[in-house]
Every structure is written in structure tokens, then in C-alpha cells.
Amino acid sequence: MSDDGALKGAILMLALGEEEAAEVMKYLGPREVQKLGATMSTLRSIPSEQLATVLDDFRNETEKNTSIGLDSDEYIRTVLTKALGEDKASSLINRILGTRDASGIESLKWMDAQSVADLVRNEHPQIIATILVHLERYHACEVLGFFTERLRNDVVLRIATLDGVQPTALRELNEVLTKLLTGNESLKKKAIGGVRAAAEILNFMSGDLESGVMDNLKNYDADMAQKIMDEMFVFDNIIDIDDRGIQTLLREVQSESLIIALKGTGQELRDKFFKNMSQRAAEMMREDLESKGPVRLSEVEAQQKEILQVVRRLADEGQIVLGAKGEDAFV
Numbered sequence: 001m002s003d004d005g006a007l008k009g010a011i012l013m014l015a016l017g018e019e020e021a022a023e024v025m026k027y028l029g030p031r032e033v034q035k036l037g038a039t040m041s042t043l044r045s046i047p048s049e050q051l052a053t054v055l056d057d058f059r060n061e062t063e064k065n066t067s068i069g070l071d072s073d074e075y076i077r078t079v080l081t082k083a084l085g086e087d088k089a090s091s092l093i094n095r096i097l098g099t100r101d102a103s104g105i106e107s108l109k110w111m112d113a114q115s116v117a118d119l120v121r122n123e124h125p126q127i128i129a130t131i132l133v134h135l136e137r138y139h140a141c142e143v144l145g146f147f148t149e150r151l152r153n154d155v156v157l158r159i160a161t162l163d164g165v166q167p168t169a170l171r172e173l174n175e176v177l178t179k180l181l182t183g184n185e186s187l188k189k190k191a192i193g194g195v196r197a198a199a200e201i202l203n204f205m206s207g208d209l210e211s212g213v214m215d216n217l218k219n220y221d222a223d224m225a226q227k228i229m230d231e232m233f234v235f236d237n238i239i240d241i242d243d244r245g246i247q248t249l250l251r252e253v254q255s256e257s258l259i260i261a262l263k264g265t266g267q268e269l270r271d272k273f274f275k276n277m278s279q280r281a282a283e284m285m286r287e288d289l290e291s292k293g294p295v296r297l298s299e300v301e302a303q304q305k306e307i308l309q310v311v312r313r314l315a316d317e318g319q320i321v322l323g324a325k326g327e328d329a330f331v
Helices: 003-016 018-025 030-042 048-057 072-084 086-097 105-109 113-120 125-132 137-144 149-160 175-180 195-202 207-220 222-231 235-240 243-250 255-262 267-274 279-291 297-316
Strands: none
Touching: 003 018, 003 030, 003 048, 018 072, 113 125, 113 137, 125 137, 125 149, 137 149, 137 195, 149 195, 149 207, 195 207, 195 222, 207 222, 235 267, 235 297, 243 267, 243 297, 255 267, 255 279, 255 297, 267 279
8 A cells, every 4th residue: 555545545534434434444454454544643634625536536426524534543443443353453553543552463463563573573583483474474574674684584594494383382472372373272283484484475575685585595505595486476477477367466556556666677577567458558558667767776676566465465365376386386
């Protein structure tokens, strides 16, 4: 969710009313709710012109409620609690409004990356690795970004070599992990971690950090490092997605984001996108790419990472298929 998208979404939530906004938020993930809630908390007044523009963007019409957000703190508490329940909402509310506290592995998923990093950085790297594999991959990657290089390398190495954890051992972490495995103590192992988990996390890591981690993995075990690289899905791999999948992806990605992402690719991948657009849309995007001035590499990488998140979500939902590795395709 871009900053502009978060602002528009926050205005719309405030315009909808508590019940409707709560219903919408039930379908959002932790990252989206966090960004949307944080943006909502900053709004104190909204010009009628801005509200009208937002509602028009969402194809809604309104003539009322142009003076909203004047006292949004209580509104946010109510909406998030109704949408997420008391336990999940309390951690997010505490972070946005500074009011309450929460615990549990589920709460970690709703905390910002720096807060999680601060909470676990002094734990043993094996414990940190066990915790991170329970988080969303992009979230785990963000947490790793707040560690020292030495700790980050150690933790990723342990994630890559982690193939299971005894439920009894998880009890020693904290109440978080105990709650996570309640009712599963009869299992021999809970399958977590491994090469694929490490690859999925590294997919979200910036180029410099990723290179440092991979160099460390190669020094430790070159074969394992190669397996991780084989599992990683990078932006150029989108070319292996079939046309139907590309069309699905195009419906989920904003044109401006795609233009910036394509600045760092070859003509073959660009043509893959163009042929799955209408002729007019393809021509407009070609013109935009040609007229777009130089773009910082960091911005290109950031947009590519955002699009890859969409790709993985669509793959998880079964809407597209990634790669061509048969049963072992990276999804």
C-alpha cells in the first residue's frame, strides 16, 4: 500500500462509519491495517474537496460527512477492536495511539518490525530464528534489517538449517510460542524453517543486505546457498508466469509502480507485460517509460519488491502459478 493509497484508504474508512469500516478491515492483513490505522490517527480534519476526490476515486457519491476525523483516536480504537478482536487490536492500538499492551506470537505479527527487533535482538539466535519463521516473510525481512550484520547472518543461517522444533522446546521461548502450539503437543515436529523459508525472507531483502547474507551462507555451505538461490523468486522470473497470470497481476498493480519497476528490466520482460495489455494501454506505457527520466536504483528495487509481494499473494491464493519447477515450484 503506497503512502497515497494509505491516505485515501484512511479517509474512506473515516467516511464509512465504524461498522462498515470494521467490516472492511477484517479482510486486510497486519501490514495494511497497521499502515491504514497509523494514517487514520494523523487525520484531524479533512477538506471537503479532498474527501470528494477520494470518494470519486472509489466511485462513491456523498454530500455529507465532510468534517470527519476531528477526534479520531476513539474511533480508531472502536474500529480496530471490532475488526480484529481485543487481543490483536490492543497491540496495534498501543503502537498507533500509545495506550495499551499485548503479548503472544499473534501480537508480534501486528507489531512494527523495529519493535519486534528490539524485543528479540538479545535472545539467542536460534530463538530469534524460530520466532521469525512464524512471521510473514516480508515482516521477518524487515526485522532482520534492524539487526547487526553479524546477527542477521547468523539468524538467516539458522533459519535455513531449521527443519523443525519440538513443542516442548517452544515453551521455553515465552507465552507467545506456548500459545502458538496449544493443542499440538502430540505432534513430533512442527515443520517450519528450512531453505524455502530462508529464500522467501531473502526475497524481500534489499540488494546490499541480501548479498552480505548470501556471501556468509556460501562460506558456510555452498550447496545450501545454491539451493536457497534456486528457491528465490526475483522480479525477472515474472517472465515465466503465463499470460493469464500476467493479466491477473496487471489488475492488481498500479501503472506508475509498474513503470518504475520496469525501468530496471530488459525488453523481453517489458514485452511480456505489453502483450497482455490492450493496445492503447501498451502504447501509453511505452510512452511513459520512454519519457520517464532517470530513476534511482533503490526506488526501482522498492517498486519491484512491492510487486513481488503481490505476485506471492496471488500465488498463495492460487490465482497464478510461479516458475516452471513442477511440483516443487516456488509458491
